[in-house]
Amino acid sequence: MSPRSKTAGSATALGPGIGEVVERFELEKAWLVDPVSGREGPGEIVITGGVLESVVWLEGEEAKGVSDRGVIVAPGFLDLHAHFREPGFEDAETVATGTAAAAHGGYTTVALMPNTSPALDEPGVLERIRSAARASGSPVEVLAYGAVSADRAGEQLSAMGELADAGVVGYSDDGAPVRTPTLLRSALLYAGMLGLPVVDHAEDLELTAGAEANEGYVASIMGLAGWPAAAEVNAVSRDLAVLADALIDEPRVRLHLTHLSTAASLDLVRRAKDAGLPVTCDVTPHHLALADEWIAGARRWSWEALGPDGSSRDPWADGALTAPPYNTSLRVNPPLRTPVDAAACLAALLDGTASAVVTDHAPHTVVDKEVEFGRASSGISGIETALGVLLALVDAKRMPLARAVAALTTGPAATLAGWPAPAATPAARKRGLVEGAPADLVVFDRADRWTVTEDSLRSKGKNSPLIGRELSGRVLLTIAGGRLAYEDPGAGDE
Amino acid sequence: MSVEAEAAAVGRTAGHARTQEVVWHHRHLLDVDVVTWPEIELIMRTTDEMKGVLARPIRKVPALNGRRVTTLFYEASTRTRVSFETAARNLSADVVSVSTATSSVTKGESLVDTIRTLEALGAEILVMRHSVSGAPHLAAEIFGGHVLNGGDGWHAHPTQALLDLYTMRQHLPDGDLRGRKVAIVGDILHSRVARSNIWSLTAAGADLWLCGPATLLRGMDRWATAWDGGAIPGHGRFHVTSDVDAAVRDADVVMALRIQRERMQGGLLPSLREYAARFGLNAERVSLAKPEAIVMHPGPMNEGVEIAPDVAISGRAVITEQVANGVAVRMALLYLLAGAHEAAVGHEAAR
Numbered sequence A: 001m002s003p004r005s006k007t008a009g010s011a012t013a014l015g016p017g018i019g020e021v022v023e024r025f026e027l028e029k030a031w032l033v034d035p036v037s038g039r040e041g042p043g044e045i046v047i048t049g050g051v052l053e054s055v056v057w058l059e060g061e062e063a064k065g066v067s068d069r070g071v072i073v074a075p076g077f078l079d080l081h082a083h084f085r086e087p088g089f090e091d092a093e094t095v096a097t098g099t100a101a102a103a104h105g106g107y108t109t110v111a112l113m114p115n116t117s118p119a120l121d122e123p124g125v126l127e128r129i130r131s132a133a134r135a136s137g138s139p140v141e142v143l144a145y146g147a148v149s150a151d152r153a154g155e156q157l158s159a160m161g162e163l164a165d166a167g168v169v170g171y172s173d174d175g176a177p178v179r180t181p182t183l184l185r186s187a188l189l190y191a192g193m194l195g196l197p198v199v200d201h202a203e204d205l206e207l208t209a210g211a212e213a214n215e216g217y218v219a220s221i222m223g224l225a226g227w228p229a230a231a232e233v234n235a236v237s238r239d240l241a242v243l244a245d246a247l248i249d250e251p252r253v254r255l256h257l258t259h260l261s262t263a264a265s266l267d268l269v270r271r272a273k274d275a276g277l278p279v280t281c282d283v284t285p286h287h288l289a290l291a292d293e294w295i296a297g298a299r300r301w302s303w304e305a306l307g308p309d310g311s312s313r314d315p316w317a318d319g320a321l322t323a324p325p326y327n328t329s330l331r332v333n334p335p336l337r338t339p340v341d342a343a344a345c346l347a348a349l350l351d352g353t354a355s356a357v358v359t360d361h362a363p364h365t366v367v368d369k370e371v372e373f374g375r376a377s378s379g380i381s382g383i384e385t386a387l388g389v390l391l392a393l394v395d396a397k398r399m400p401l402a403r404a405v406a407a408l409t410t411g412p413a414a415t416l417a418g419w420p421a422p423a424a425t426p427a428a429r430k431r432g433l434v435e436g437a438p439a440d441l442v443v444f445d446r447a448d449r450w451t452v453t454e455d456s457l458r459s460k461g462k463n464s465p466l467i468g469r470e471l472s473g474r475v476l477l478t479i480a481g482g483r484l485a486y487e488d489p490g491a492g493d494e
Numbered sequence B: 001m002s003v004e005a006e007a008a009a010v011g012r013t014a015g016h017a018r019t020q021e022v023v024w025h026h027r028h029l030l031d032v033d034v035v036t037w038p039e040i041e042l043i044m045r046t047t048d049e050m051k052g053v054l055a056r057p058i059r060k061v062p063a064l065n066g067r068r069v070t071t072l073f074y075e076a077s078t079r080t081r082v083s084f085e086t087a088a089r090n091l092s093a094d095v096v097s098v099s100t101a102t103s104s105v106t107k108g109e110s111l112v113d114t115i116r117t118l119e120a121l122g123a124e125i126l127v128m129r130h131s132v133s134g135a136p137h138l139a140a141e142i143f144g145g146h147v148l149n150g151g152d153g154w155h156a157h158p159t160q161a162l163l164d165l166y167t168m169r170q171h172l173p174d175g176d177l178r179g180r181k182v183a184i185v186g187d188i189l190h191s192r193v194a195r196s197n198i199w200s201l202t203a204a205g206a207d208l209w210l211c212g213p214a215t216l217l218r219g220m221d222r223w224a225t226a227w228d229g230g231a232i233p234g235h236g237r238f239h240v241t242s243d244v245d246a247a248v249r250d251a252d253v254v255m256a257l258r259i260q261r262e263r264m265q266g267g268l269l270p271s272l273r274e275y276a277a278r279f280g281l282n283a284e285r286v287s288l289a290k291p292e293a294i295v296m297h298p299g300p301m302n303e304g305v306e307i308a309p310d311v312a313i314s315g316r317a318v319i320t321e322q323v324a325n326g327v328a329v330r331m332a333l334l335y336l337l338a339g340a341h342e343a344a345v346g347h348e349a350a351r
Helices: A010-014 A095-104 A123-136 A160-166 A181-193 A217-222 A229-249 A263-274 A285-289 A339-350 A386-395 A401-408 A410-417 A489-493 B003-013 B037-054 B079-090 B111-120 B135-142 B158-171 B192-204 B220-227 B244-248 B272-279 B319-338 B342-350
Strands: A024-034 A039-048 A051-057 A071-075 A077-082 A107-112 A141-144 A198-201 A255-258 A279-283 A441-445 A474-480 A483-487 B068-073 B094-099 B125-130 B146-152 B181-185 B207-211 B238-241 B253-256 B294-296
Touching: A024 A051, A024 A401, A071 A401, A077 A095, A077 A255, A077 A386, A077 A410, A095 A107, A095 A123, A095 A474, A095 A483, A107 A441, A107 A474, A123 A141, A123 A160, A160 A181, A181 A198, A181 A229, A217 B220, A229 A255, A229 A263, A263 A279, A263 A339, A279 A339, A279 A410, A285 A339, A285 A386, A339 A401, A386 A401, A401 A410, B037 B079, B037 B158, B037 B192, B037 B319, B068 B079, B068 B111, B079 B094, B079 B125, B079 B146, B079 B158, B079 B319, B094 B111, B111 B125, B111 B135, B125 B135, B125 B319, B135 B146, B146 B158, B146 B319, B158 B192, B158 B253, B158 B294, B158 B319, B181 B192, B181 B244, B192 B207, B192 B238, B207 B244, B220 B238, B238 B244, B294 B319
Parallel strands: A024 A071, A077 A107, A107 A141, A198 A255, A255 A279, B068 B094, B068 B125, B125 B146, B181 B207, B181 B253, B207 B238, B253 B294
Antiparallel strands: A024 A039, A039 A051, A071 A441, A441 A474, A474 A483
């Protein structure tokens, strides 16, 4: 009953190398998840000439023995927030290694942040990234944000109109917030005029100067400078106030708040959405599943660190500290918060306050991470582990499988589609299992657990706090736009 | 009575478990949080023996003859560095002293590279002081020998906490801290001394009070509340207050912590003058403590700020005793670490 036996002949049928059209592929008796139709169940798919020729839902006798705990087919994932470091930091990641990592994670579309060097603040840089994507041979679709400000310096607007013409999907100074409320107001209005959103990294830099870890019990004991929740809440408040103002002048303004991490800031967004403000937000796998206690050496999932009354448990009292403390792969911006905040991220995802899970894939070199905790670069290499982390939530019955798939597919697609301009781009198409469309899907085996190791990660960034951990849901196959993006190396053995 | 028997007797009267069978198995000493009470008593007994060595006309024993101790200090320090180096020489170790001001660190060499270099040059025991919390934990992961934390960031200063504990025990009947009120007054937020003392003094059963202005106590109340129900095995509760009179009243031990000038630039204090008036340990305030109470300070002191000059030189002050005990405690720890059973290394490397 190995997954490969179910795809018997598929390896030879696949034949092509990365980037080549999948001429013929059949998968019998898998569990199909189609978040567009909302349907999931036993089924079969056939791909011919790169096109998803047929999707057959099985019933009765034919469906026997197929469960949602085995081989699963879902639409290809869409990451609204990743860093591939090119140009400028190619020792940390390149477009080629980044797309390979994305495909290994089940992603077929990624939107890259513009904090490259030079920053993506004019179309020339975008062309370099696209050229690198073409040269990589990967069929993973690479989208990009332009910078809000020239050189991300927070002074003047970037070449926003030219960037829109060149096809950016939005604007962000990610890595840092849009520096001033005045600049944010201008950016929202100008971007709104162009039908694009501003994606803000919400952080009050004045409150986080020198900060090392979420301000609270763990940071207090560990002697780490506190990174207060107020820094995010304050920035979100500012952004929402400016958005409300800008909306009066330009109905097409859109604000997207990325990687929100605190219960209080998510609650602000919830209320703003209720009040009709054009705001969306996302959360990351690490803020859903990890907590600040990991820095002290805990390695339990965030939901395992909640007490019966919903408060955070004490890892010292629980004897839960099993790993070395101060692991720099846990240094991330915004910081890992409390288990209560992680639960709030999940609640926001489930009630629609957050419309997507994004990886904030942030690869770093050993040189930037094998240093003192407070001096390490912020970021987690996470595009290859997002699926496994969400499946851990599903395994723990915190979230239905279909919701996890939606958070990686229709959730981010709807977010993109809600931004007026890029609705026409292929990325914003509804990510369903649509017959007659180019095949864009991932096949993974929920029962097949794999261990995260430096070797198993395709990304150059080995800065994952999940190194050494087993995750469920090994990705067997990723097909992007009808072309092969990733195939499990074991698949051709049979 | 021999030193060992005496120490064992102290352990018994203190009501703690018999400790004679305890064997030191920690490869590193990064903080006191992972050291059990019987292990702390072993350190105290070993310190007693080292005090005996220091009382001899020739203060030198061959215990660490030929062993190589390297001190690597990324922060300015006089007493801690000299104390460690004196301790190592008293044990006949070869001492190499690396100061970052005159090393390749000024050329941008990373901590990891520096430690690998020192190991290649033969360092066996690395005594380290660093301004970033957790830096010795990184060192412990890559260094093949033993790491002894000489203070990291705001996090830990285990040898200071142990010499403080030793000094307190010397001055308390039967060396027993249980129920004894210890008040630590000063900049708790930024203090590695306070953090390590929280672990060791709550393990000793002391009635610990942390006191300072609210701006320098941030997060501490939450910590104290979490421990209030006896949450951590082997550790008692402690108190946090900005009421200095309440903290000092009827105390057996009063400890002042250094107040740094940078705290005013950071907007945490109006002025050193105001701090001295409201929180400084002056004679009047200290008179609230028990008549036999001792006054401590980890140094270096700002006389006239956190401690009045007359208090610092009064008969209650044991500040120079702390310095002297520091050498004995560090001798004990170097001795125990050097003899730590190598088989215990795998697990301990983590902590």
